[in-house]
Amino acid sequence: MSEDFSPSEVTFMPPAPEKGAAAYSAGTEFDGFRLEEKIGRGGLGEVWKARDLDGNRDVAIKFVPRDIQCFETEMERVRETFQTIHALQHSNICPVYVLRRHPELGSYLVMKFLEGxxxxxxxxxxxxxxxxxxxxxxxxxxxxxxxxxxxxxxxxxxxxxxxxxxxxxxxxxxxxxxxxxxxxxxxxxxxxxxxxxxxxxxxxxxxxxxxxxxxxxxxxxxxxxxxxxxxxxxxxxxxxxxxxxxxxxxxxxxxxxxxxxxxxxxxxxxxxxxxxxxxxxxxxxxxxxxxxxxxxxxxxxxxxxxxxxxxxxxxxxxxx
Missing domain, CATH: 1.10.510.10 (Transferase(Phosphotransferase) domain 1)
Structure with a gap:
C-alpha cells in the first residue's frame, strides 16, 4: 500500500459476501495486509491490529458489519462518512486512511494503529x-x-x-x-x-x-x-x-x-x-x-x- 491514501481508492464490488463467507483470523493476508490480533468486536464490526506489508508498519483494520454491506444505500452512507473523516487533518484525531472492499472478507477501513x-x-x-x-x-x-x-x-x-x-x-x-x-x-x-x-x-x-x-x-x-x-x-x-x-x-x-x-x-x-x-x-x-x-x-x-x-x-x- 502506498503512503498517500486517498478517497479515490474507495471501491465497491457488490454483492457483499455471505455471512458464512471467510472468517477473519490471525495470519490472514489480503490486499497487502496481514491480520495479527483482534483488538475489538461487537455488533458494529470487528477491529484488528494488522501489518501493512508494503508500508512496513502496523495499522488498525475495522471491518464494516456484514449486514450493512448487502445494501448499496447504506454503503453509500459509509463511503460519505469515510470521505468526511478522511479529510480531517489534526494531530489529535486518529487518521482513517482508506476504505476498500475484498471479494471474500468484505468492506473494511484502514486507520492508524494507536499504542496505549x-x-x-x-x-x-x-x-x-x-x-x-x-x-x-x-x-x-x-x-x-x-x-x-x-x-x-x-x-x-x-x-x-x-x-x-x-x-x-x-x-x-x-x-x-x-x-x-x-x-x-x-x-x-x-x-x-x-x-x-x-x-x-x-x-x-x-x-x-x-x-x-x-x-x-x-x-x-x-x-x-x-x-x-x-x-x-x-x-x-x-x-x-x-x-x-x-x-x-x-x-x-x-x-x-x-x-x-x-x-x-x-x-x-x-x-x-x-x-x-x-x-x-x-x-x-x-x-x-x-x-x-x-x-x-x-x-x-x-x-x-x-x-x-x-x-x-x-x-x-x-x-x-
Missing part, C-alpha cells in the same frame, strides 16, 4: 482523576473537536472509549501512567453511522446516535446535533473523571432520559466552585447556555478562562 490504552481503561484503573490530569487529557480532545466543528463535522459519540491515551514507557516496556505523551480522538462518526445503518436494515427503531449516558438533551429529543452536543458529551466525560461516576447513574433508559432533560447534576464533592460551575455550564440543558467552544469549556474547568476577542460563533452553527 483508552480513557475508559484508565478510568477503570484509577476510578477518578485530579483536575489537573483531567484538563491535561481533555484539552487536546477539545482542540480536536473545535477543529472538526470548524470543518462542519460533529463527532456524535464522545466518550472515554473513544479517547486513546499513550504514555511514556518504563525500562521494562510497561506504561508509565504518570507521563502522558499523546491523546487521540477516534471513531469520528463511524460507530454512529454503523449503528444507524444496522438499525435501518434490521428494522429496529432507533432515533438517536451516540452512547446514552453521554448523550445531550437534544440527542434524547431526536433533534439535529451540532458542536454544542459534542461539548455536552465532553462535559459528561469530565464529570465522570472528576467524580468517579456519571452525572446520572441509572440503568433505566427512561429515568436517564428524564434526568438528562430535567434534572441538574449534583456538584462534584471536593471540587472548587469555579470548576463545578464550568461543569454545570457545559452540561446546560439548552445549547445556547453552554460555552462557545469545547476548548473554552476546558479552560474554564481548569480555572483559567480563555480570553476571546470578538464574538465566537463556532458551536452555534448547525453542523451536518
Amino acid at each position: 490504552v483508552s480513557l475508559e481503561f484508565l478510568l477503570r484503573r484509577q476510578l477518578k482523576l485530579p483536575l489537573e490530569r483531567v484538563t491535561e487529557i481533555l484539552r487536546p480532545v477539545a482542540q480536536a473537536l473545535d477543529y472538526a466543528h470548524r470543518q462542519q463535522v460533529v463527532h456524535r459519540d464522545v466518550k472515554p472509549a473513544n479517547i486513546m491515551l499513550d504514555f511514556a514507557r518504563n525500562a521494562d516496556g510497561s506504561l508509565n501512567f504518570e507521563i502522558l505523551e499523546d491523546v487521540q480522538l477516534i471513531d469520528f462518526g463511524l460507530a454512529s453511522e454503523f449503528r444507524r445503518s444496522v438499525a435501518r436494515v434490521s428494522q429496529i427503531r432507533m432515533s438517536t446516535s451516540g452512547t446514552r449516558p453521554y448523550m445531550s438533551p437534544e440527542q434524547f429529543r431526536g433533534r439535529l446535533q451540532n458542536a454544542f452536543s459534542d461539548q455536552y458529551s465532553l462535559a459528561v466525560v469530565a464529570y465522570e473523571l472528576l467524580a468517579g461516576h456519571l452525572p446520572f447513574e441509572t440503568d433505566d433508559e427512561q429515568i436517564l432520559r428524564e434526568c438528562v432533560l430535567n434534572e441538574a447534576p449534583e456538584p462534584v464533592p471536593g471540587l472548587e466552585a469555579a470548576a463545578n460551575e464550568a461543569l454545570l455550564k457545559g452540561l446546560a440543558k439548552e445549547r445556547e447556555l453552554r460555552f462557545p467552544t469545547c476548548e473554552a469549556f476546558v479552560q474554564a474547568l481548569s480555572g483559567k478562562p480563555q480570553t476571546v476577542n470578538g464574538t465566537q460563533t463556532v458551536g452555534s452553527q448547525t453542523m451536518n
Whole structure:
C-alpha cells in the first residue's frame, strides 16, 4: 500500500459476501495486509491490529458489519462518512486512511494503529482523576473537536472509549501512567453511522446516535446535533473523571432520559466552585447556555478562562 491514501481508492464490488463467507483470523493476508490480533468486536464490526506489508508498519483494520454491506444505500452512507473523516487533518484525531472492499472478507477501513490504552481503561484503573490530569487529557480532545466543528463535522459519540491515551514507557516496556505523551480522538462518526445503518436494515427503531449516558438533551429529543452536543458529551466525560461516576447513574433508559432533560447534576464533592460551575455550564440543558467552544469549556474547568476577542460563533452553527 502506498503512503498517500486517498478517497479515490474507495471501491465497491457488490454483492457483499455471505455471512458464512471467510472468517477473519490471525495470519490472514489480503490486499497487502496481514491480520495479527483482534483488538475489538461487537455488533458494529470487528477491529484488528494488522501489518501493512508494503508500508512496513502496523495499522488498525475495522471491518464494516456484514449486514450493512448487502445494501448499496447504506454503503453509500459509509463511503460519505469515510470521505468526511478522511479529510480531517489534526494531530489529535486518529487518521482513517482508506476504505476498500475484498471479494471474500468484505468492506473494511484502514486507520492508524494507536499504542496505549483508552480513557475508559484508565478510568477503570484509577476510578477518578485530579483536575489537573483531567484538563491535561481533555484539552487536546477539545482542540480536536473545535477543529472538526470548524470543518462542519460533529463527532456524535464522545466518550472515554473513544479517547486513546499513550504514555511514556518504563525500562521494562510497561506504561508509565504518570507521563502522558499523546491523546487521540477516534471513531469520528463511524460507530454512529454503523449503528444507524444496522438499525435501518434490521428494522429496529432507533432515533438517536451516540452512547446514552453521554448523550445531550437534544440527542434524547431526536433533534439535529451540532458542536454544542459534542461539548455536552465532553462535559459528561469530565464529570465522570472528576467524580468517579456519571452525572446520572441509572440503568433505566427512561429515568436517564428524564434526568438528562430535567434534572441538574449534583456538584462534584471536593471540587472548587469555579470548576463545578464550568461543569454545570457545559452540561446546560439548552445549547445556547453552554460555552462557545469545547476548548473554552476546558479552560474554564481548569480555572483559567480563555480570553476571546470578538464574538465566537463556532458551536452555534448547525453542523451536518
